[in-house]
Amino acid sequence: MAEMWISMGPQHPMTHGLWTLKVKVDGETIVDADPELGYLHRSVEKMGERRKYFMNTTLTDRLCYASSTTWTHCYALSVEELMGVEVPQRAQYIRTIMLELQRLASHLMWAGAYMPDLGHITGALYFWRDRELFLNLLELPSGSRLLYNYIRIGGVKRDLPDGFEEKTERILKLFEQRLDEYADLFENSKIFRMRTEDVGNFTASQAMNLGITGPNLRGCGTKFDLRKQDSYEIYDEIDWEIQTREAGPGYGDCFSRYMVRIDEMKESVKIIRECFKKMPAGPTMASKVPIRASGDAFRRTEDSRGEALMYLVGDGSDRPYRWKIKSPMFTTISACPHYLKGYKVADIPSIMGSIDICIGETDK
Amino acid sequence: MEITKFMKKLSSHKGVSDVALIRDNVVKLDLGKEDSKDFFISLKEDYGFEHCSLISAIDNQPQFELVYHFSVIEGSIFIKDSPKTVMIEIHIFLERDTPTIESVSDLWFGANWHEREAYDLMGIYFLGHPDLRRVLLPEGFAGHPLRKDYVYEIHEEEW
């Protein structure tokens, strides 16, 4: 049968953002794929060179619209490494709480976007309903729903408001009950498993070479989480486990990626609870934050989607000389010919939805 | 292999200089352009750096600098009594007139699009790259905007 190219995007219900996927099909089977990016290239790296170090947090907030705190945090961490700033203990705890709340919101965003891909509109509404709870929580200390600009270089903007712990606890309790309900609705649903199991498989060694990190790599059974492997803030003082799927038939497929994210949400709830228990009193901002820096430094963090890395070069002025952003999704999308090959056209939404695409960070 | 032993072994490679530990799990070194490919092959095959984290290009005026970050995920290099995994930061300097270097995308597929991006935004040519074309900017865009001498119009004056 003749092979032909099908183009999807940039406006396509499958794409979850602005990108084009061209697939070469032989009948219904995918033979080759060619992703195309750049519809959202805002030149953040070049703009960062014209702004002062502390101004750039507004840009990093807008890097990834589903998980803005983690990117601002990665930037703040890199700048602190460059300038040698020591962050107070309480600020580190608050940062960890905010990061985990953001991870919950981001994973819920992903789940809410993934369900309509599989034809499950009810699932989207359920997950978005829960995401609203966490957006309200994140709004309390920061004053904004989506882009918080709460983590600053040297600490956080302000202390947590009164009654934040009680409100969080109430919502976490409700959320845990709902996650148990969803287990019946999704994981135990035969239709959901038929769409996701044994679809989009890749093995751990493949994924490492392809540059896939984060929940997608952990879905293959690799215990690699930068919160443990390159620990930052107070993740090494807290008792938590890396969530992976055990090796077996069909591991590394869409369903295992789904399960890793659901388990990660449960783990995040645990981390937040423990942070509140251990949180000390004290200042939330470093006493002295320099505005100039020289030399180069980088830090990597575990973003909701994988390994985020920011590499900064300073030339002694108050603006970065070069600012390089590594986005986990950039390489994951580049590898899509490898894990799309051999599957049917109808599997594309299921596979591309399961890797949790965010084009904002990818196109920079 | 312990990280200190690994650092000692690194210094014996050809073209490698200034091996230093910049954080408890990050090794930094400078590498000559000519010996880069041999070093990268042994980095992957002998030391087990499975993952290419990032390739950044810097315009140092006049020369270019390429910074490679590789990391171990399940490899054999470790730090004693620590769960941290090891990273390596490699600096390679290129002349402005000949910004070319051998591609590593045949070793790490994850480097493929990083190299394309470095070509797109900074104008570095990777020899042997399978598909070196613009990735973020539209085809037909003039110039490489992340170079320091790239001039473009903005709507207002700088504050």
Next chain:
Amino acid sequence: MSSKRIGGNPSLRRGLGSKTTDSEKIMEDPPAGDWLALRSDQFLKWIDNAVYNAAEATGMREVVDRVTRPIFNYAQRFSPHPLHFGIMCCAIEMGQASAPDHDIDRLGLVYRSSPRQCDVLIVNGPVCEKLRPKLKTLYEQMPEPKWVVAMGECAISGGPYWDSYSVVAGADTFMPVDVYIPGCPVRPEALMHGFLTLQKKIREKEPGLFLRR
């Protein structure tokens, strides 16, 4: 006359036999014989002749317009169908506005994935040079009447990316914009207010003509 007819399903043509002879007498336009088999440009020509000219000549247009205008205007302003198209942050808030907490569907909004089925284009993010021709195409693919909502600072003026080399300074530099919703990002409440503003605009500015040429 029948020899000039273009192709089509012969059985359909036979079924419509008695009706075609009537319209042929009025219209004097050969291919209008069986309107089911017409191409779209021929259909438009036929509808111009058969309906508009006839209505204009007999004075029926005034009557029909007066009766249908409020109905069509009502339908247009209470069921805007925006394009399911996300660019950046505001797209997340657009999705969140449909979630149970805000439930923007009660304003009649139904997101459609094909531009052919839509009448509102929400530009919810920065328009880059690479995206601009595609967005223009999407706008041109939408049928009339259509409206454009610029959602958020980026779509209004470029917003935080004002000094970027690849971001266009606002959506209104290359397409007409009807409603501007400020915010970075726009809250769901603001999006609702924007659509209420659009309703107001449709009621005042768009007569909702049935027999428009």
